[in-house]
Amino acid sequence: MHRRLVFILPILVLIALIGFFWRGLYLNPTLVTSPLIGKPVPDFSLPRLHDPQQAFNQSRLKGQVSLVNVWATWCVACREEQRTLLHFSKQNIVPIYGLDYKDDRQSALRWLTERGNPYTAIAFDATGNVAINWGVYGAPETFLIDQHGIIRYKYIGPITTEVIQRELLPRIRALRREGT
Amino acid sequence: MIPELGQLALVIALCLAVAQCFFGIVGAQRGHFIWMNAVRPAAVGQALFVSLAFVILTYSFLTNDFSVRYVAENSNTALPWPYKITAVWGAHEGSLLLWIFVLGLWTLAVARFSRRLPQEFASRVLGVLGLISIGFLLFMLTTSDPFTRLLPPAAQGRDLNPLLQDPGMAVHPPMLYMGYVGMSVAFAFAVAALLGGRMDAVWARWSRPWTLVAWLFLTIGITFGSWWSYYVLGWGGFWFWDPVENASFMPWLVGTALVHSLAVTEKRGAFKSWTALLAIAAFSLSLLGTFLVRSGILISVHAFATDPRRGIFILAMLGAFVGLALILYAWRAPMFSESGGGFKVFSRETFLLLNNIFLVVAAAAVLLGTLYPLVLGALNLGQISVGPPYFDHIFVPLMIPFFILIGIGPYVRWKHGSVPHTGRKLGWVAALALLVGAIVIVLLRAETSFIAMAGVLLAAWTVFSALQEPVQRLWQRLRHRHASLGRSVLGMSVAHVGAGLMILGVTVTTMLGITVDRVFTPGSSLSVHGDQYAFEGVQDVSGPNYQAVQGTFVVTHDGRPVTVIYPQKRQFRRDGTTTTEAAIDAGPFRDLYVALGNPLGHGAWSVRIEYKPLVRFIWLGGLIMVLGGFIALMDKRYRRVRITAVTLDVAATLGDAGTNLRREPEH
Amino acid sequence: MKPWVRVLVLGCMLLLVSRLAFAIDSEPPFTDPVLEHRYEHLLQEIRCLQCMDENIANSDAPLAADFRRQIHAMVGEGESDAQIKRYMVQRYGDFVLYKPPLQANTWFLWGGPFLLLLVALVVVTLVIRRRSRLADQEQSSR
Numbered sequence: 001m002h003r004r005l006v007f008i009l010p011i012l013v014l015i016a017l018i019g020f021f022w023r024g025l026y027l028n029p030t031l032v033t034s035p036l037i038g039k040p041v042p043d044f045s046l047p048r049l050h051d052p053q054q055a056f057n058q059s060r061l062k063g064q065v066s067l068v069n070v071w072a073t074w075c076v077a078c079r080e081e082q083r084t085l086l087h088f089s090k091q092n093i094v095p096i097y098g099l100d101y102k103d104d105r106q107s108a109l110r111w112l113t114e115r116g117n118p119y120t121a122i123a124f125d126a127t128g129n130v131a132i133n134w135g136v137y138g139a140p141e142t143f144l145i146d147q148h149g150i151i152r153y154k155y156i157g158p159i160t161t162e163v164i165q166r167e168l169l170p171r172i173r174a175l176r177r178e179g180t
Numbered sequence: 181m182i183p184e185l186g187q188l189a190l191v192i193a194l195c196l197a198v199a200q201c202f203f204g205i206v207g208a209q210r211g212h213f214i215w216m217n218a219v220r221p222a223a224v225g226q227a228l229f230v231s232l233a234f235v236i237l238t239y240s241f242l243t244n245d246f247s248v249r250y251v252a253e254n255s256n257t258a259l260p261w262p263y264k265i266t267a268v269w270g271a272h273e274g275s276l277l278l279w280i281f282v283l284g285l286w287t288l289a290v291a292r293f294s295r296r297l298p299q300e301f302a303s304r305v306l307g308v309l310g311l312i313s314i315g316f317l318l319f320m321l322t323t324s325d326p327f328t329r330l331l332p333p334a335a336q337g338r339d340l341n342p343l344l345q346d347p348g349m350a351v352h353p354p355m356l357y358m359g360y361v362g363m364s365v366a367f368a369f370a371v372a373a374l375l376g377g378r379m380d381a382v383w384a385r386w387s388r389p390w391t392l393v394a395w396l397f398l399t400i401g402i403t404f405g406s407w408w409s410y411y412v413l414g415w416g417g418f419w420f421w422d423p424v425e426n427a428s429f430m431p432w433l434v435g436t437a438l439v440h441s442l443a444v445t446e447k448r449g450a451f452k453s454w455t456a457l458l459a460i461a462a463f464s465l466s467l468l469g470t471f472l473v474r475s476g477i478l479i480s481v482h483a484f485a486t487d488p489r490r491g492i493f494i495l496a497m498l499g500a501f502v503g504l505a506l507i508l509y510a511w512r513a514p515m516f517s518e519s520g521g522g523f524k525v526f527s528r529e530t531f532l533l534l535n536n537i538f539l540v541v542a543a544a545a546v547l548l549g550t551l552y553p554l555v556l557g558a559l560n561l562g563q564i565s566v567g568p569p570y571f572d573h574i575f576v577p578l579m580i581p582f583f584i585l586i587g588i589g590p591y592v593r594w595k596h597g598s599v600p601h602t603g604r605k606l607g608w609v610a611a612l613a614l615l616v617g618a619i620v621i622v623l624l625r626a627e628t629s630f631i632a633m634a635g636v637l638l639a640a641w642t643v644f645s646a647l648q649e650p651v652q653r654l655w656q657r658l659r660h661r662h663a664s665l666g667r668s669v670l671g672m673s674v675a676h677v678g679a680g681l682m683i684l685g686v687t688v689t690t691m692l693g694i695t696v697d698r699v700f701t702p703g704s705s706l707s708v709h710g711d712q713y714a715f716e717g718v719q720d721v722s723g724p725n726y727q728a729v730q731g732t733f734v735v736t737h738d739g740r741p742v743t744v745i746y747p748q749k750r751q752f753r754r755d756g757t758t759t760t761e762a763a764i765d766a767g768p769f770r771d772l773y774v775a776l777g778n779p780l781g782h783g784a785w786s787v788r789i790e791y792k793p794l795v796r797f798i799w800l801g802g803l804i805m806v807l808g809g810f811i812a813l814m815d816k817r818y819r820r821v822r823i824t825a826v827t828l829d830v831a832a833t834l835g836d837a838g839t840n841l842r843r844e845p846e847h
Numbered sequence: 848m849k850p851w852v853r854v855l856v857l858g859c860m861l862l863l864v865s866r867l868a869f870a871i872d873s874e875p876p877f878t879d880p881v882l883e884h885r886y887e888h889l890l891q892e893i894r895c896l897q898c899m900d901e902n903i904a905n906s907d908a909p910l911a912a913d914f915r916r917q918i919h920a921m922v923g924e925g926e927s928d929a930q931i932k933r934y935m936v937q938r939y940g941d942f943v944l945y946k947p948p949l950q951a952n953t954w955f956l957w958g959g960p961f962l963l964l965l966v967a968l969v970v971v972t973l974v975i976r977r978r979s980r981l982a983d984q985e986q987s988s989r
Binding site: 415417420422423450479521522523524525529530533534537538540541542544545548549552556561562563564565566567568569570573574577578595596695697698778 | 876887891892894899900902905907940941942943944945946947952953955956957959960961963964967968971974975977978979980981982983984985
């Protein structure tokens with residue numbers, strides 16, 4: 001009997017592996033969860049895109065629920081996202097701040113004039129150094145910040161209407177309830 | 181019209197594979213001779229129709245038939261014709277067809293060379309191979325049809341991925357697949373033996389040459405892949421521990437264990453169930469590799485573009501094949517009495533057991549490292565990366581005892597070894613290895629680490645100990661003219677020498693190689709390891725389907741010219757992608773490696789220069805291992821198999837279900 | 848597959864090919880060989896998140912260049928390897944390290960192979976003992 005058990009062992013290993021693989025097929029290994037969730041937004045100070053003399057820093061992100069969207073004109077997926085964001089911004093639910101990531105100021109300004117500007121204010125990160133502090137590893141990425149300036153959620157990839165409905169709005173409502 | 185014929189050929193092959201599988205397994209189970217007689221023709225037909233499909237796809241590539249989606253996506257009229265052939269396996273669908281084609285070749289070979297095997301056994305082997313063919317043909321026809329039409333046809337194809345436009349592409353994938361798929365034959369032999377309820381030394385003797393051939397191909401494939409990535413990826417590395425590389429390394433490690441374990445089963449009739457498990461594991465790991473590469477479940481630089489349906493299909497197939505084999509194993513293997521008799525602690529058997537332990541633990545470590553991020557993700561326990569530093573840390577402590585044992589094992593007698601005898605044979609070898617190690621360490625002074633010293637010492641030990649026997653025999657022969665050395669033993673010695681040279685190459689390149697990244701302007705120069713590299717600037721050159729910038733470096737040593745090398749940066753017209761063609765001045769004892777980085781304006785370029793001592797020994801070692809395997813394959817014993825198999829089989833049939841059969845080796 | 852996942856995958860595939868123009872920066876090397884060695888070693892152990900499976904020493908992705916610049920600066924400022932790795936992990940998680948740290952969720956990764964080796968050696972010892980008793984019996988019965 002004891003001897004038989006040894007021979008069953010390989011099947012158990014196989015079953016366990018297949019279980020993991022099955023689960024793994026539904027995970028996307030390229031999405032990396034940010035360790036910054038639940039932490040205050042990192043301190044930073046960047047010039048604003050439209051007015052380089054003015055600074056944009058973390059204090060701006062306190063006091064209300066807001067979104068910070070990392071984008072760039074070289075980012076193909078951002079084009080698709082732009083329209084959704086524009087539509088969303090018109091509903092005036094939360095302010096959307098932009099972090100223009102490793103971009104060229106002139107192209108960025110042109111892009112906004114041509115396509116419309118969904119952002120309440122835009123910080124301009126030419127070197128990408130601030131983005132590193134935010135744990136950004138590509139564009140677009142979107143952070144949800146609560147009233148206390150704490151990062152509560154991060155979405156990697158372009159925002160679509162579906163993402164807004166399914167991922168963002170419920171969380172924004174929950175944060176509002178929490179805050180009041 | 182012609183591509184549809186290809187599709188039809190695959191459907192017919194599928195029908196024939198069903199017949200092959202059914203008649204093979206059920207016919208043997210029922211002892212139905214007419215059914216069993218149908219197996220071989222069905223198998224041959226299946227293989228021929230698969231080959232026809234392969235030829236048709238190749239034809240579509242050669243005739244630029246861009247109405248076939250797969251051709252349109254992976255070829256171009258400007259693509260040189262040899263690459264049109266290799267483009268057949270340049271992406272998922274075609275490489276899967278190559279997989280099935282190679283399985284067809286193995287099936288043909290088994291059908292051809294199994295006539296001397298008992299009919300029931302040969303039927304079962306072909307039946308199991310048929311089952312594997314069914315799985316892969318269904319996979320191809322349902323999710324990955326290479327003959328799908330593109331409507332309207334494209335005017336021009338997209339071109340083959342520039343990385344794959346290399347002569348290496350003609351050798352690496354076919355060899356690797358020959359190895360991967362070859363493990364299915366060892367698997368089929370093991371499953372057939374389990375089905376038949378007879379597993380003995382005769383079984384081991386039959387499956388040993390097949391396993392050895394598969395192992396040879398796998399070794400060639402991996403060695404070639406390593407060399408290819410060395411010169412094509414532009415990093416100067418020879419092994420990256422990427423999940424897909426690991427996927428080919430795991431079956432190799434287990435296959436190597438299997439080749440050794442079969443020796444014990446054949447010579448001593450021992451460890452039968454363990455050997456059978458290894459045969460199942462080696463092929464399972466091949467299937468696992470297929471799954472990892474084609475499912476997108478892991479992040480890898482080599483992965484194919486993915487479709488989740490494919491992942492699910494291969495996973496189901498993996499579960500079905502391996503699951504069935506393991507259930508059969510759990511049911512049948514305990515019935516085989518562990519015969520083969522006893523052996524002393526100090527005996528060949530012990531050393532081969534240890535060999536198996538280290539190889540299997542090494543394979544398990546690679547598996548663990550490769551899958552660990554996936555498992556953590558599936559359990560929601562965090563995201564981690566397991567990269568080269570992990571594998572290096574785990575592998576070195578496993579390989580040090582392993583290579584010490586490699587030297588000793590062959591000099592210990594079967595069943596009952598004698599320490600003084602082995603000591604006499606190896607004493608001077610150990611002394612010589614220590615001497616060489618000491619000389620090397622003195623030459624390299626204090627700049628080496630402990631690992632480098634251990635590596636050099638182990639390499640010397642492995643090579644010298646492997647040479648001891650052949651050298652001694654040769655010496656005896658010169659004096660007395662009657663000592664002989666079996667090809668089997670000679671093959672083993674040669675293979676072990678190869679392993680030793682590989683360790684030497686890996687250690688020395690890793691520990692003593694130099695990499696320098698610098699900015700060069702025309703006229704500037706830099707000295708690396710005594711060689712002076714003078715940059716003379718870049719010029720534009722043009723290839724059949726790319727434009728390139730080519731740098732010129734004049735290398736001198738103490739004012740004497742060494743070489744002039746021309747690294748390139750190619751931009752392909754397909755989609756503007758660039759590749760780095762490193763310039764390599766290859767020498768037996770060192771490579772000089774120069775790669776262009778990025779232009780920095782005003783004629784300045786960033787450049788990577790590497791000095792790689794003994795890097796060629798890595799691949800030379802691999803090829804010598806292959807040579808060793810080939811010599812072993814030429815052993816008289818296997819040529820005699822055709823005659824003796826019949827007599828052995830009669831004996832086996834007469835014996836009590838064969839399980840207790842013990843056959844003393846002739847030598 | 849969700850469309851944006853496809854975009855991401857496509858993006859990665861493009862990077863896969865384009866990264867082959869590998870990374871060499873215009874920053875001057877450290878004059879101190881110890882610092883240079885540490886810098887190069889660190890680059891081997893940090894993963895580029897933007898690419899498929901590459902360390903930042905080999906990757907041509909823009910993110911890898913940013914990482915290198917950051918690490919170059921930190922090495923120059925005299926920060927230790929541990930500090931630099933902690934800096935990266937705080938921002939990108941353990942995923943960024945190619946050599947996983949030894950912690951609760953990785954002890955089995957680091958210990959597993961040796962645990963398995965231990966178990967295997969114990970089993971082999973038992974097998975050999977049984978077999979050698981068998982050998983003794985065979986000898987005495989002869």
